[in-house]
Amino acid sequence: MQLTDVSFRAGSEPWLYPFSLTLAPQETNVLLGATRAGKTTLLRILAGLDRPATGRLHTGTADVTGVPVRKRNVAMVYQQFINYPSLTVFENIASPLRIARLPDGEIRSQVGALAEMLHLTGLLQRYPAELSGGQQQRVALARALAKQAELILLDEPLVNLDYKLREELRNELANIFRQRRTTIVYATTDPQEALQLGGHTALLAEGRLLQWGPTLEVFRRPATLDAARAFSNPPLNVIRARVDMSRSEATLENGETLRLTSSLVARLRDTASEVNFALRPHQFSLAPPVSGERARLAGVLELAEIGGSETFVHISSGGLKLVAQVPGVHDLALGEPCELFFDPAELYCFDERGLLLFAPER
Secondary structure, three states, X not given: OEEEEEEEEEOOEEEEEEEEEEOOOOOEEEEEOOOOXXXXXXXXXXXXXXXXXXXXXEEOOEEOOOOOHHHOOEEEEOOOOOOOOOOOHHHHHHHHHHHOOOOHHHHHHHHHHHHHHOOOXXXXXXXXXXOOHHHHHHHHHHHHHHOOOOEEEEEOOOOXXXXXXXXXXXXXXXXXXXXXXXXXXXEEOOHHHHHHHOOXXXXXXXXXXXXXXXXXXHHHOOOEHHHHXXXXXXXXXXXXXXXXXXXXXXXXXXXXXXEOOHHHHHHHOOOOOEEEEEEOHHHOEOOOOXXXXXXEEEEEEEEEEEOOOEEEEEEEEOOEEEEEEEEOOOOXXXXXXXXXXXXXXXXXXXOOOOEEEEOOOO
């Protein structure tokens, strides 16, 4: 599907600003952005539930801008577990096949295959009220897949599940999508989910399309500082700096000095003196390496969040707030000095306007 200059307004308030986008056919297309970024609005436009204020939608050569949802071959899975409460799991999954008037034998075959794929085989005679949240969401997904729709839209389908179920289903969905010859559009607020699903990703923020492309490419080379922030959780560390090429150093906003490696000197040679360096939290470590280039930022520990197999370390450094995501469980004393180390080769660099100057080479 191709969107050209599509926008949307609710009354006088713009919810989507004009943008153009061509979905990757028969692949997973992720809509990634914070709450109110415009993801659900875009899904409703793709489904035919809402009509854009401006712009056109095309499927191949057909203009489907004004075509209502009932006349489109589209399936949608919502955050909530929407199933028919009076029907068994089998009949829930079979409902679009019965509407299509398939023979009973074909219906049994397709429902059985989908149930096996989504681990529902032993639950086919149960009712939705007898299922867990994860099982109910599996049923909703199976029904959407049974429809054999050309376009499947998923609006944060895992957000209401607990962590364990979310991780389990997320991995399963990535495999299922790879097996289907269907165009998938999947909305999420979670950058990790986008990376696991792969495919292509559209970064959205406050109704604007920031960037679109293959997921790994968008992650590795964010075109702007806003795009880098949208594709980072925990939040991206941004450090303003003044570069002095004559001394091969940069003065950071916390007053510390970063010695520029020969690689950084070469990449900064034609840039302005004011830049924004950026590091993702996982690019920090708590100890210098035994060998290799390493830079240091010193500060005071404000918070240490232990999250299972990793620790999120928050420090304040001369008014600069930084967060590091380090493997392992670390017993750190709040209010005590703390040092974070990083490889200068892993720095992202953006100009004063927030445009990408360079990204890590690896």
